[in-house]
Amino acid sequence: MRPDKPRDPVAGPDAGPEAPFPIRLSGPVIKGFGRGSKDLGIPTANIPADDLSEKFPDLQTGVYYGVVALDPKKFVYENGDTDSDLGSAKQFPTSPQKENSAGAVLLPAVLSIGYNPYYKNTVRSVEIHIMPPLTDPSPTAVAQPKFNRLPDFYGTALNLLMLGYIRPEYDYVSVDALIEDIRIDCEVARQSLLRDAYRRYIVDDGQASEQVQVDREWLANFHSDSARI
Numbered sequence: 223m224r225p226d227k228p229r230d231p232v233a234g235p236d237a238g239p240e241a242p243f244p245i246r247l248s249g250p251v252i253k254g255f256g257r258g259s260k261d262l263g264i265p266t267a268n269i270p271a272d273d274l275s276e277k278f279p280d281l282q283t284g285v286y287y288g289v290v291a292l293d294p295k296k297f298v299y300e301n302g303d304t305d306s307d308l309g310s311a312k313q314f315p316t317s318p319q320k321e322n323s324a325g326a327v328l329l330p331a332v333l334s335i336g337y338n339p340y341y342k343n344t345v346r347s348v349e350i351h352i353m354p355p356l357t358d359p360s361p362t363a364v365a366q367p368k369f370n371r372l373p374d375f376y377g378t379a380l381n382l383l384m385l386g387y388i389r390p391e392y393d394y395v396s397v398d399a400l401i402e403d404i405r406i407d408c409e410v411a412r413q414s415l416l417r418d419a420y421r422r423y424i425v426d427d428g429q430a431s432e433q434v435q436v437d438r439e440w441l442a443n444f445h446s447d448s449a450r451i
């Protein structure tokens with residue numbers, strides 16, 4: 223069960239990601255159990271977890287934050303239409319389009335890797351909730367949150383750069399208690415990413431190290447074979 227104590231507002235050192243971070247994960251967005259949107263009102267893009275133990279044998283289950291990019295050949299994110307219930311993205315559901323000249327948009331994300339103890343899953347899953355840009359107001363800063371929702375992008379290739387660990391997964395007394403903790407995770411992820419040494423993984427502030435630039439390029443780069451399901 224979740225310990226009954228106040229949560230820290232940020233996670234990880236202010237100076238920037240500390241080993242083993244950043245960690246790179248990629249994969250096509252696959253179907254989960256359909257609970258994210260239906261039970262929680264919090265959509266999570268699931269990517270395969272099959273090769274996780276082989277690639278990262280020491281990775282602990284839990285909640286993490288990081289940066290996400292979606293393949294712009296399949297899904298174009300368009301910011302600015304904040305009134306729309308569908309969010310502000312345009313999807314190309316059938317044949318891939320010519321690559322958007324702006325490339326992939328980098329967005330903040332919060333995710334869980336594990337067995338969802340509240341639901342007692344028997345297989346490990348990687349579930350990513352994509353948040354609005356850091357320049358937008360946070361929809362989860364309030365007691366009655368509205369979690370970010372985009373048009374569906376199943377089958378789209380996704381790159382994720384994990385930058386920090388937030389907490390272990392817990393079981394909860396109710397679905398509302400689980401939702402409230404995920405709301406706080408969104409705020410912790412956002413406040414953590416707003417720090418200069420993390421924000422520069424999303425926005426170029428002219429002070430990014432060569433390694434940060436390489437990581438940002440990796441995020442936005444989609445090879446033709448990465449869109450398979």
Ligand SMILES: Cc1cc2nc3c(=O)[nH]c(=O)nc-3n(C[C@H](O)[C@H](O)[C@H](O)COP(=O)(O)O)c2cc1C
Binds near residue numbers: 339
């Ligand atoms: C940031 C975040 C934190 C989460 N923390 C927990 C947790 O502590 N315990 C838990 O059982 N599930 C946790 N979940 C997982 C949700 O239960 C899961 O996303 C939901 O069941 C949707 O699953 P689905 O994609 O298979 O539909 C978390 C999800 C996110 C995005």
Ligand SMILES: Nc1ncnc2c1ncn2[C@@H]1O[C@H](COP(=O)(O)OP(=O)(O)O)[C@@H](O)[C@H]1O
Binds near residue numbers: 266
């Ligand atoms: N902000 C978002 N973050 C992640 N996925 C989103 C978001 N908005 C819409 N989606 C879509 O919703 C799907 C996930 O919804 P969810 O209810 O968790 O279903 P599933 O159990 O199939 O993962 C994603 O695969 C994606 O297509």
Ligand SMILES: [Mg+2]
Binds near residue numbers: 255258265266267349
């Ligand atoms: Mg999901």
